[in-house]
Amino acid sequence: MVPPTLLHDFERLLGPDRCLTDPGVLLAYECDGLTHFKVRPSAVVFPTTTAEVQAIVRACVKAEIPFTPRGAGTGLSGGAVPAQGGVLIEFARMNRILLVDAENRVAVVQPGVVNARLSETVRPLGLAYAPDPSSQTVCTLGGNAAENSGGPHCLKYGATTNHLVALEVVLPDGDVVRLGSERAFDNGIDLRGLLIGSEGTLGLVTEITCRLVPIPARIETLLAPFATIVDACRAVSAIIAAGILPAALEALDERTIKAVESSVYRAGYPANAGGVLLVELDGHPAEVDAQSARIREILLEHGAFNIEAANDPVHRAKLWKGRKGAFGAMGRLAPDLYVQDAVVPRSKLPEVLPAIGRICDELGLPLANVFHAGEGNLHPNISYDGRDPDQVARVVEAGRRIMMVCLEAGGTLSGEHGIGLEKQEFMPLLFQDDDLQSMRLARAAFNPQELLNPGKILPTPRACVEVRSAARKPA
Amino acid sequence: MIESLLRRFGALLGDKSVKPVLVDDGETAPHPPPCVHLLPRSQDELVACVRLAFEERVRVQPVGGNSAPSAFRRDPDPYLLLSTEFLDRVIEHAAEDLTVTVEAGLAIDELSDQLRPAGQKLPFVNSRGPRSTIGGHLAVGQDGPTAKAYGRLRDQILGMTVVHGDGRVARTGGRVVKNVTGFDLAKLYVGSRGAFGIVLQTTLRLRAEERAACRIEFDFADLKDALLAGATLRARAPDLFSLQLAHAAGKSPWRIQVRLRGEEALVEALGEECFALVRGDDDRRILPDQTGAVAPTESTQWRELRAGIRPSEIAPLLNSLDSEFLSRVSFVADLETGLVRMQSDPETWDHYLIPASSFTGALAPLTPALTGDFDLIEAHAWNVLFPWTAPTRAAEAVVSRLKSNFDPSAVLPKPPAY
Structure with a gap:
């Protein structure tokens, strides 16, 4: 439990309305978007300035109490789950856009700014912030930095790390550093790049300088239905092999289409399709037109029933609504x-997807796939009832087997959700002891006491041995 | 000492792979210290060399193609010059996934030759000559003219295997194009000049060769006209592959150089737009594209300063510089990224830059409006790297802890100025 003196420090620093300790209220903060893991924090604090974050961190360090940063809590790997007896530092109120420099195409924001709000703010200037995770209307840029978030348009524009050029960071001992530079193209040691995607385990981001991109002159979205999702994936491989890099290349399978079409998100996807591809092209009109012609040819060659093209914002929004x-x-x-969330080499999609389907069939679980096909970033989704321990056990087993299939195909554990608490145990399946030890050494250089967001990403050395042994047993 | 090192490493690698040498780095620099040149034939042999060096507490200088001389040690103690020359295999070219896995000692140009038949290429250019290797390029970590279109060098690394200073081999990332599994340690290794580990192999993102490419040059007698043209193109033609302002020492014109790459229709349409925006229909100059350096180093004796500044600062910087100085330097500014390269002969360099103890002081009289307000990337002057902005003590402490964690006996090179 948090000592009363620490709570007193927080209340004196922040006032009672920015320091929550009521157990009923704290319930809302015990997990993120992945509800498998729940730990109720001892307190939740809401800083509004870097100085307040610094003071909170120093107070926690002095009291030897673990602390965990949290954005909007939309993460899907348990990264923002507090440590037992720990303090949650909630960044929702550090939500100011501090500067927009249109000439140099950068914006400086606090970490609690919601992703979509930045793009809305700079749109009148003809600019946009490119990374667009599915939760972009809710998730924060600080959370995006922690997770190195992706999104459909990262295929062309890259993930969050490509777009955050500088960070102000409160280190786990309370010191403040600036990493990177808004003069983006420097070189040397890139602590900024190491910190992005570290899931809040190396430092607490308190200010972010984001790179902005010009809004493309032309955007075209193509919808292509196929008989099977595997046919759709073969078309994806052909597009990539042809050297075309669309802005987005997304796939939905039959079960997802049916779910979407019977919901308020209905987008008019063909009911008889076993899979659809959404392909978005953007850029100069001449480039878009030329690439569109080439892609249509490839899609039809690979069995697309037809192609629906959307060139105006309303039509495009309709096609995207389902995705x-x-x-x-x-x-x-x-x-x-x-x-x-897992990634495979994109050429392996046609063989990996059926294998995942077989796993879920064997375990009697309903599988739906909606994924970033252009990057080989799979999102197998399983609907289940968490109140039924048997279903939960089968879902966990399916997750393990799906991971194994992806790793055997040369893939990796996560493309955008992170490791958090969810996939720690799988890390030894991908990395050797020395690989993991290097990560521990990196963490120790920033976070030697491990008070900042402890217990995430890296398994204990003992767990490594146990998981590798378990993985060798027949499924 | 040298004899002892020769004996110990000769026993490890065989006598043919161990040579006493003096480094010929093409510089008129202070005489380098004695060293032993090790030429391991495999990754395992290289790792064994580092392990032995760690045990013996002998310092190691990794070397790729010997094309970035500023990386060499200038301290007086004997050290091991550890070459990646024979680590030159393409391990896997997954053409259908646009990725390639290679060993660190493979020459960039050789890899490019191997990728060409598949219609693919690296997402960066070799700006250091034919000997430059993948590992060396990553260790130096400089961005170049492809940065606007393809992204930064450090974002092209999908996976990496390194040997740390204590001989431990560690892998980070993987072979897929999207990955958030564990810490992205490749970001730490790229640009660190081998301070935390020596690259053994890496997996890189590839690009398809565009269907069409060309270069358009607009020459201006007056710098102000060139800057205006550059600003117009930057504001109204966002789809350019690159946009640079260049000036060659001793020659009069200021040149706006535009590169166009993509579908044939794009290159044609954009070319027309550029002419319309800058000069109307007259005086067209369309050239084949060469993505390499715009103003190549005039001689290996020339000095170079690279700086990263805000694009909006380029015009004030140039307008504030002494005109005689400007006429004597070669200058390339990427108007999209703010990456600036300035090269000069040693006399000019010494006259304007060397007398000061740091470049902040040296450039201050030349740039009164910008003193201390842009980041120096690096400068080669007697191979000393000058930090432009002072690192914070807290960041230095983190770098120092990283260094001691990854290289506990400090056998690897020092970290570059942070």
Whole structure:
């Protein structure tokens, strides 16, 4: 438990309305978007300035109490779950856009700024912030930095790390550092790059300098239905092999289409399709037109029934509605939804997807796939009832087997959700002891006491041995 | 000492792979210290060399193609010059996934030759000559003219295997194009000049060769006209592959250089737009594209300063510089990224830059409006790197802890100025 003196320090620093300790209120902060892992914090604090974050961190260090940063709590790997008896530092109120420099195409923001709000703010200037995770209307840029968030348009524009050029960070001992530079193209040691995607285990981001991109002159979205999702994936491989890099290349399978089309997210996806591809092209009109012609040819060659092209914002939004609402639509099918996140080489999609389907069939679980096909970033989704221990056990087993299939195909554990608490145990399946030890050494250089967000990403050395042994047993 | 090192490492690698040498780095620099040149034939041999060096507490200088001389040690103690020359295999070219896994000693140009038949290429250019290796390029970590279109060098690394200073081999990342599994340690290794580990192999993102490419040059007698043209193109033609302002020492014109790459229709349409925006229909100059350096180093004796500044600062910087100084330097500014390269002969360099103890002081009289307000990337002057902005003590402490964690006996090179 948090000592009363520490709570007193927080209340004196922040006032009672920015320091929550009521157990009933704290319930809302015991997990993130992954509800498997729940730990109720001892206190939740709401700083509004870097100095307050610094003071909170120093107070926690002095009291030897663990502390965990949290944005909007939309993470899907348990990264923002507090440590037992720990303090949650909630950044929702550090939500100011501090500067927009249109000439140099950068914006400086506090970490609690919601992702979509930045793009809305700079749109009148002809600019946009490119990373667009599915939760972008809710998730914060600080959380995006912690997770190195992706999104459909990261295929062309890159993930969060490509777009955050400088960070102000409170280190786990309370010191403040600036990492990177808004003069983006320097070189040397890139602590900024190491910190992004470290899931809040190396430092607490208190200010972010974001790179902005010009809004493309032309955007075209293509919808292509196929008989099977595997046919759709073969078309994806052909597009990539042809050297075309669309802005987005997304896939939805039959079960997802049905869920979407029977929900408020209905987008008009063909009911007879076993899978659809959404392909978005953007840029100069001449480039978009030329690439569109080439891609249409490839799609039809690979079995697309037809192609629906959307060139105006309303039509494009309609086609995207189903993709963006897919998780919400599937959430209606059962009380709980398990969203897996793994990546395989994109050429392996046609063989990996059927293997995942067989796993879920064997375990009697309903599988739906909606994923970033252009990057090989899979999101197998399983609807289930978390109140049923048998279903939960089968879902966990499916997750493990899906991971194994992806790793055997040369893939990795996570493309955008992170490791958090969810996949720690799988890390030894991908990395050797020395690989993991290097990560521990990196963490120790920033966070030697491990008071900042402890117990995330890296398994204990003992767990490494146990998991590798378990993985060798027949499934 | 040298004899002893020769004996110990000769026993490890065989006598043919161990040579006493003096470094010929093409510089008129202070005489380098004695060293032993090790030429391991495999990753395992290289790792064994580092382990032995760690045990013997002998310092190691990794070397790729010997094309970035500023990386060499200038301290007086004997050390091991550990070459990646024979680590030159393409381990896997997954053409259908646009990725390639290679060993660190492979020459960039050789890899490019191997990728060409598949219509693919690296997402960065070799700006250091034919000997430059992948490992060396990553260790130096400089961005170049492809940065606007393809992104920064450090974002092209999908995975990496390194040997740390204590001989431990560690892998980070993987072979897929999107990955948030564990810490992205490749970000730490790129640009750290081998301070935390020596790159053994890496997996890189590739790009498809564009269907069409060209270069358009607009020459201006007056710097102000060139800057205006550059600003117009930057504001109204966002789809350019690159946009640079260049000036060659001793020559009069200021040149706006535009590169166009993509579908044939794009290159044609954009070319027309550029002419319309800058000069109307007259005086067209369309050239084949060469993505390499715009103003190549005039001689290996020339000095170079690279700086990263805000794009909006380029015009004030140039307008504030002494005109005689400007006429004597070669200058390339990437108007999109703010990456600036300035090169000069040693006399000019010495006259304007060397007398000061740091470049902040040296450039201050030349740039009164910008003193202390832009980041120096690096400068080669007697191979000393000058930090432009002072690192904070807290950041230095983190770097120092990283260094001691990854290289506990400090056998690897010192970290570059942070």
